[in-house]
Each structure stands twice: as structure tokens, then as C-alpha cells.
Amino acid sequence: MSHPQAQCSLIPCPFLVLNMIIVAASLLQLPGFGLAVDERYANCGNVSCGNMNVTFPLWIAGGEDYCGHPSYEVECQEGVNLVATMRSQKYKVIEIVREKQSLTVVRMDLLENACPQQEGDFLVDYSLFNYTASDLNVTLFYDCTSQSSTDFRSFNCSMDNGPQSNLLGTSSSPPNDYGQPVCSSSMTAPVLKSSYSDLVSNAIGADQVLKGGFEVRWTLSMGECTSCIASGGRCGINRTTEKFSCFCSNGTYESICPVLAAGVPTNNQAPAPEALSRTPHLFDFSPMIFRSTFLDP
16 A cells, blocks of 8 residues: 655755744744843843832943933942932932832931931932922921920931930921020921821821922933833933933834834834844745645555
């Protein structure tokens, strides 16, 4: 009895196998196959300090500087504390809310001691950050001899000359006894309205209001970044041109990640020059014809 026997026709079997291997390797470079991911796309994902994720426009000193805007550098101290510097003052970042473009921060010198170790009011760089509607200005009066008004709440802290009695209130007018000042110094501080409400209701003390920090909103426009993220990319900066870049799994683009069809951007958007060498290309094969011929013995 004869048995059918398959033979390769038109294309030698070894050549066919080689082509199949090349096609498979090329497909693995496409987004979604996950093996040939762009380096910048990978490096700008899952950046953290302690339990806090750090994303554009922030970037951590000593890390990949293209993952954030040059003006929004932060530090990761001891691997757990995220610290921002504004006009020479250091602030611990308590919370980041990307949807609001906001940071909740507290001055580092007030974390352990409600008496400031740095002189002067709280400083914010208005070219980078603004206060938000969640904030309220209070005045801190230090080294007070008496509390003459119920508008102020007292708290204690220690300075070089020993413990001090101090006052916190929303009034900028210094407390006085019959026209005589009763405090030796003062400064203005932003706090969260919610924290001050807790103080008024006696839920927390004045020192805890200060340690609760205040909220700032970064002023950098996030329109391009929002579009980049929506297209599946991660935001960054071209450090040569200082312009925005969208890092995608298959390369770097100027604004958004293109939808790929056979490796070609469908929106006619050209990749950024720095990404051309990393943009995957598929081999263009002519159609291969296969024929199985069953031969009788």
C-alpha cells in the first residue's frame, strides 16, 4: 500500500525554516511582544523612593535625568525620604497627587522640632510651584511671655536657649499686653486648611499642624505628557534640545506613541532623531508559495 509523502516545493526546506525564524524574531520587536523594549521607556517606569512613585516632571538626582524636567530635581535620602529643595530650603515630600499636579510638603527643620532651625519665612519658587486652595497662611510667634488672645494656640519647642512658649494663629497682628509685644520673633507659614480645622476642634496640636505640611502645585504644563501617557508612553525630556519627548516601548517620539502597523507609524509622525537607531524594522518578504505533492511509489 502506498503512503503519501510530503515534499517541499519551490523553496528549499532549510531556507523556509530560516525565514520563519527571522519573521518570528522580527515580530518579537513589536510593542506587545515585550522582548525588545526601548531603554528609556523601561528606565522611566517604576521609579520610586520609599513607598512613593516618582514620575514626570519630577526626577531623582543620581537617576536618569531624561525622565523628568531639569527644574524639578528631587533627592531620595536614605532610600526612603523624598526631598525637594525650593530656594535653598529643603522640604520632605509627604504626598504626590499626579491628577492634581500637586505635592504635599513639610519643611525638614520642622519635622523634629516646631521651632525652625532656619530663619525666615517659608520660601516657594513661584516659577515652579504655586500654593493651592487647600492652604491657609498662619503666623507663628516665638518666645512669648504670655497668651493674650484666644485667637492663638500655644505650643512648645526648644531652641539653643532652652524651651520656649510660642503661639500660632491666623492673625498677622502680634499679640500684646497693653500695647507691648509679648513675643520676640515671628514668621508666616502655610498649612493645610484641614489641619487647621483639626486644631480649632482640638483634635491635634499646633506642632502637628506644622508637621502636616502644605500643598503646592507645579506650574509646568502637562498637556503633552497627558497625551503621551494616553498613547501608552512615558514622559521625559530630550536633554540635548531640552524639549519634551514621549518614550514608547519601540522608541522615542516627539509627542505621542504611534499605532504600529507592520512597524510603520500610521499617523505619519516621525520619531525623534535620537530614536531612529532603535526603531524596529520588519523584513519585507515576498510571498512564499508552498505546495505539498503526494507521490505514489
